[in-house]
Amino acid sequence: MKRIGFSGTLDPITNGHMWVIGEARSIADEVIVFLSQNSTKQPRFSAEERRAIVLESCAERQWNNVQVLIVKSDYTARVARKHGVDYLIRGIRTTADFDYENLIQQTNVEVIGGAKTLFVMPPRDLGSVSSSFVKALEGPVGWNWTTRKFVPAPAYRAWILSWLHKEWQALFPGEAAGQWFAKLTGADAYGGATRHYHNLDHLVHGLAEIRAWAANTGAAERDADLMRAAFWFHDAHYGHEPAAVSNEEASAQLWLGSGLEADAGRAEEVATLIRATDHLQAGPIAHPLKDALLGVDLAILGQDEEVYGHYARGIRAEYGHVADERYSEQRNRVLEHLRGKASAGTLYADPWFAEQYNEPAIANMTWELGGNAGA
Structure with missing residues (x-):
């Protein structure tokens, strides 16, 4: 034929x-x-x-x-x-x-x-x-990880970009704001080829976590919007080489320079939350929403084994320039530190995230420390 x-x-x-x-x-x-x-x-x-x-x-x-x-x-x-x-x-x-x-x-x-x-x-x-089946998956926490199993990669990328664009427009309407959406989802930020974990999937997952947190805790919409703005920018800058300022501080400065928030006090609140996502911060950063946003950022540790495995391999790929032995040493040190906090009940200081993810996080990190993530 x-x-x-x-x-x-x-x-x-x-x-x-x-x-x-x-x-x-x-x-x-x-x-x-x-x-x-x-x-x-x-x-x-x-x-x-x-x-x-x-x-x-x-x-x-x-x-x-x-x-x-x-x-x-x-x-x-x-x-x-x-x-x-x-x-x-x-x-x-x-x-x-x-x-x-x-x-x-x-x-x-x-x-x-x-x-x-x-x-x-x-x-x-x-x-x-079917297309209807895929559409029905959209929305809850983890929907993106599930959807990607059923569509080819170009369709998946277009789908999550469309979802992200709706989320962005609800938070930052206007033509000038649209330029920042393109910047953040482009090759120099979350859409970059070297972003194997801190990428568009990470954005989708985090924003869905914020929605679930707000719905289940009765949080004020203002607080949820502060967290959304901070999460959009918290990993906008993600360099691997030593620099004068941390990735989080560079991301906070990017946010402050965007002009997306006219209220100076509110803009500084978002910057404070971005800085708070630095898990190695030299001094304590105080903000009432800090624990919740850190819960969003660390929620990946408590996902099911398949999603966690994808995350662990993504982190390894982002640090592909580091030799295996050195990477294992440094990664294990981080995991042992985080697992220790989870065992002590301090990894998720926000009660809602602690209830959802603390025990699965311990199991997942133990699994990776056992050398399973590369399998």
């Missing part, structure tokens, strides 16, 4: 969609993805954004024989025939899928004279994966 088509809204494209496209490539020389632009739907991404995500996802797998066409105000099966495609390919996951797709197939062929449909059945691990 020379050419086969695959159609869908693909908002976002999932690993299930990618599997179907892969099956199409196995039986045809060329695959055309017909991307539906439906005016009755309100997708997260525009048609052009979805097209770019699909192309990037295929390019990552070196699928050079896949092209993407946007279908506007027409039947996909009819457009397919116009482009020399006699067959579309669709995945069937359930009997409900079959009933729906059978009706569409009959309409395509018998009513509009369009392309016929071939049906394939995805493997068991992709049987429940």
Whole structure:
């Protein structure tokens, strides 16, 4: 077969969609993805954004024989025939899928004279994966770690950037603020190629933790917003080489220079919280929200083993320039210090975080000290 088509809204494209496209490539020389632009739907991404995500996802797998066409105000099966495609390919996951797709197939062929449909059945691990399924995961603490299992990397990055942009706009509206969003999520900050842990995932996780903390403790929205602003900037600067000031102080100065907060007193409060995320601070930093923000920053230590393992490997990658023996020595020293604090009940000074994460953190750090993180 020379050419086969695959159609869908693909908002976002999932690993299930990618599997179907892969099956199409196995039986045809060329695959055309017909991307539906439906005016009755309100997708997260525009048609052009979805097209770019699909192309990037295929390019990552070196699928050079896949092209993407946007279908506007027409039947996909009819457009397919116009482009020399006699067959579309669709995945069937359930009997409900079959009933729906059978009706569409009959309409395509018998009513509009369009392309016929071939049906394939995805493997068991992709049987429940759909765009709706992925969208339903969004929001709770850890949603990003779960979502990344079900979508290709370009779709995942676009999804969390979209989520982060909504969070940012709620906190810092305005065109000038948008420039700072681009700066913080770009290559010189959390979006940098060397940011294997202190990256966009770290931002998503922390902001979700703040939301959960506020909801469960009845915290004032003002306090939650102070913590959000501090968390956005707390690792904006993350250098590995010795410097005149700490990463936290450099990040605090970046915040103060941003002009995002017109109230000088409030701006200084956020700067104080950013400085408080320095776990090796020379002197005590006082602020009523310090314990809560440190809880947010250290919450990763109490996640499930899979997420913690990803974190531990990410930290190692960020310090890839350090020789194994020296890294193990320094990392173990830090872990022993933190585990000691957790065992003493002082790692999470905020009660809510202590209840959630103290015991899992002890187990995770013990696991890593046993040499398991590199496995």
